[in-house]
Amino acid sequence: MSEDRPQQKDAYSLILDAIDVGIYRPGDRLVESELAERFGVSRTPIREALQRLETQSLLSRDGRSLMVASLDHNQMAELYEVRIELEGLAARLAARHATEAEGRVLQSFIDEDRELLGDPSALARANRRFHRQIHLASHNRFLVQQLDLVYRSMTLMATTSLAVEGRGHIALAEHQSIVDAIRSRDGDAAYAALREHISMAFETRLKNDASEF
Incomplete structure (x- = not known):
């Protein structure tokens, strides 16, 4: 695991921070496996974090894919x-x-x-x-x-x-x-x-x- 990778934040906070700083932008597709690899966590907490973000309307669904939502x-x-x-x-x-x-x-x-x-x-x-x-x-x-x-x-x-x-x-x-x-x-x-x-x-x-x- 990379030493500069955040150690104390949960998967939800890591993804939210990545959206906040523009790593993921409105319209970008979020993939469990890619997120797990990027943040060095298992797919289960990533999946739970994505579900939470979708419930909060920060992610939108396009078929089976989840994307960063955008505001009209x-x-x-x-x-x-x-x-x-x-x-x-x-x-x-x-x-x-x-x-x-x-x-x-x-x-x-x-x-x-x-x-x-x-x-x-x-x-x-x-x-x-x-x-x-x-x-x-x-x-x-x-x-x-x-x-x-x-x-x-x-x-x-x-x-x-x-x-x-x-x-x-x-x-x-x-x-x-x-x-x-x-x-x-x-x-x-x-x-x-x-x-x-x-x-x-x-x-x-x-x-x-x-x-x-």
């Missing part, structure tokens, strides 16, 4: 609508409950992420880290669980809005507004800033998708 325009719009509301709530609660240390961590993420502006893939990973920290800073376990489900579905988007020219700089400025509001304990401002941030990301994605036709 309406599904993407519905996902963003839910994301806007839940993330706005997370920011409002973070303004109320975040510790000073959590506020400093959020600021440090923004400072570090400026070094990634030339690398959309790395910036997208850092963006998820930033948002996840806000979720945790809400100190509401049920909200975090729901946002985990939303972000699980976000893995089905083949591209990131942060790849659009200029979006990275704008997104970090939006992140700064969110963090400033959270650290100022201004829940209304944090809620509004986070909602605006997600709305702009969705608008950027729609414009970019339209330009590809």
Whole structure:
């Protein structure tokens, strides 16, 4: 077994991570034997993981084959609508409950992420880290669980809005507004800033998708 192969994750997490980082993209067919060989696990946990992912609508079936699902325009719009509301709530609660240390961590993420502006893939990973920290800073376990489900579905988007020219700089400025509001304990401002941030990301994605036709 390769030494750089993840040792502590189960088959479900390994496959989900592979989809998240783009190893498997919407429309790609997933084969039990190939997955078992790639991840160094037996086919039984792979089969169970595939069944779980299909139940969660992250995989779709074409005859006997399972493929990474894709989101159509309406599904993407519905996902963003839910994301806007839940993330706005997370920011409002973070303004109320975040510790000073959590506020400093959020600021440090923004400072570090400026070094990634030339690398959309790395910036997208850092963006998820930033948002996840806000979720945790809400100190509401049920909200975090729901946002985990939303972000699980976000893995089905083949591209990131942060790849659009200029979006990275704008997104970090939006992140700064969110963090400033959270650290100022201004829940209304944090809620509004986070909602605006997600709305702009969705608008950027729609414009970019339209330009590809």
